[in-house]
Amino acid sequence: MAVTIRNDAEVEKMKAAGHVVAVCHQRVSAAIAPGVTTGDLNTIVKDTLAEFGATSNFLGHQGFTGYICASVNDEIVHGIPGKRVLRDGDVIAVDIGAIVDGWHGDSAWTYGVGEISDEAKRLLKLTEEALYLGIDQARPGHRIGAIGYAVETFARANGLGNVQEYGGHGVGRQMWEEPHIANHGNPGRGMLLRKGMTLAIEPMFNLGGDAIRELEDGWTIVTVDGSISAHFEHTIAVTDGEPMILTARLPHVVD
Numbered sequence: 001m002a003v004t005i006r007n008d009a010e011v012e013k014m015k016a017a018g019h020v021v022a023v024c025h026q027r028v029s030a031a032i033a034p035g036v037t038t039g040d041l042n043t044i045v046k047d048t049l050a051e052f053g054a055t056s057n058f059l060g061h062q063g064f065t066g067y068i069c070a071s072v073n074d075e076i077v078h079g080i081p082g083k084r085v086l087r088d089g090d091v092i093a094v095d096i097g098a099i100v101d102g103w104h105g106d107s108a109w110t111y112g113v114g115e116i117s118d119e120a121k122r123l124l125k126l127t128e129e130a131l132y133l134g135i136d137q138a139r140p141g142h143r144i145g146a147i148g149y150a151v152e153t154f155a156r157a158n159g160l161g162n163v164q165e166y167g168g169h170g171v172g173r174q175m176w177e178e179p180h181i182a183n184h185g186n187p188g189r190g191m192l193l194r195k196g197m198t199l200a201i202e203p204m205f206n207l208g209g210d211a212i213r214e215l216e217d218g219w220t221i222v223t224v225d226g227s228i229s230a231h232f233e234h235t236i237a238v239t240d241g242e243p244m245i246l247t248a249r250l251p252h253v254v255d
Contacts, residue, residue, distance in 0.1 A: 003170060003178050005196035010103075011237045011244070014172065014198060017105030018235055018246035020052045020098040025109055026250050028068075028096070034088045034114045038070035042081035045096055057097035057104050057175040064219065069095035069108070071220070076204050076212060076229040077108075077166055078219040088114030091124065093231040097175060104175050106200045107247035108233035120228060123160065123207055127230035130154045130203040134168075134183075135236055138201065138243040142193050148185030151203045155183075161206030161227065168201040171235055193238050198246070202233030 006014070024045045031044055045067045049056055056067045064080070071079035071093040072086070079093075086092060095108035110124050130151050137146040148167070155162035162183055170177030179191050183203050208227025215222060223229055237244040 003191065003197060004172055005194060006172060006198050006237065007196060011196070011198065011246070013101060014103045014105065014235070014237070014246050017054065017098045017100040017103045018107070018248070020049065020054045020100060021096050021105040021107045021247045022250050023052070024048045024096045024098065025094070025107060028094050029109070029111060032086065032092065032111050032113055034086060036086050038072070038079070038081040038084045038086070038092070041070060041094060042067050049098055052100070054098040054100045057099050057106070061175070069093070071095070071229070071231065073228045074223045074226050076163055076206070076221045076223060077231055078221055080217060080219055086113045089116055091116060091120050091228055091230065093229070095231065095233065102173060104171050104173070105247050106171050106175060106233065106235050108202060108231045110230040110232060119207060123205060123228065123230050126154070126158050126160060127203055127205040128232045130205065131201060131232040131234060134201045134203060135234060135243050135245065138193060138199060138236055138238050140193055140195050140238060140240065143188060144179055144181055144190030144193065145185030146187040147201060148182045149187045152184040155203075155205055161208050161210045161223070163204035163206065163212060163229070164210055165212060166204060166221065168199060168233070170198065171200045172198050195238055195240055197238040198235065199238070200233055200235050202231060204229060204231045
């Protein structure tokens with residue numbers, strides 16, 4: 001398995017793509033409300049990418065038609081944006097990617113629409129916590145399995161479904177690079193992490209079970225039991241110390 005190790009200058013270049021992704025998320029977050037369509041959110045990202053001279057790493061990938069993946073309620077990943085109207089109480093996972101000067105950034109976040117249920121709030125909170133638990137394991141000398149182990153043990157301890165078939169990945173000059181980062185694993189197994197690896201870590205938790213299926217559109221992945229799902233993702237770089245988050249959320253909405 002060939003994995004590219006980035007030097008410090010290349011990691012800095014990836015920050016530019018990560019910044020654009022963060023701006024997109026801030027603008028999407030500010031726009032989410034009952035009555036907004038997933039297509040409206042797609043347009044916000046389309047316009048923001050153009051403003052920064054960036055391109056989408058989703059649009060056209062294997063025929064995908066959106067600038068974002070917009071996955072609502074029981075949709076886990078790869079939802080296609082369009083005419084769907086968001087309603088009070090929905091949750092929506094928005095996955096956004098950007099390419100700047102050939103470098104990729106990738107981050108997903110799950111948002112509540114209007115007033116969501118207490119169990120949905122708990123799901124979002126815990127899935128976000130799992131993201132940072134996984135990121136904390138991305139250190140030199142640890143193995144890839146430590147990331148998935150941290151995610152899965154947290155899901156099980158909190159009685160949540162943990163999506164097995166999808167996970168994180170390497171990212172850099174391509175949106176999807178080696179290695180695959182499963183959301184389950186053994187901390188003593190898998191590739192040894194090294195400084196300069198750039199990874200996307202992305203737990204996906206369900207209020208129900210683990211089982212998933214693909215819809216007839218050939219893209220959208222949903223929970224078999226119809227339970228709602230949450231998806232959180234950051235692009236990070238392995239450093240000599242704390243992992244560096246390249247798609248870090250901005251402290252305020254960017255106008």
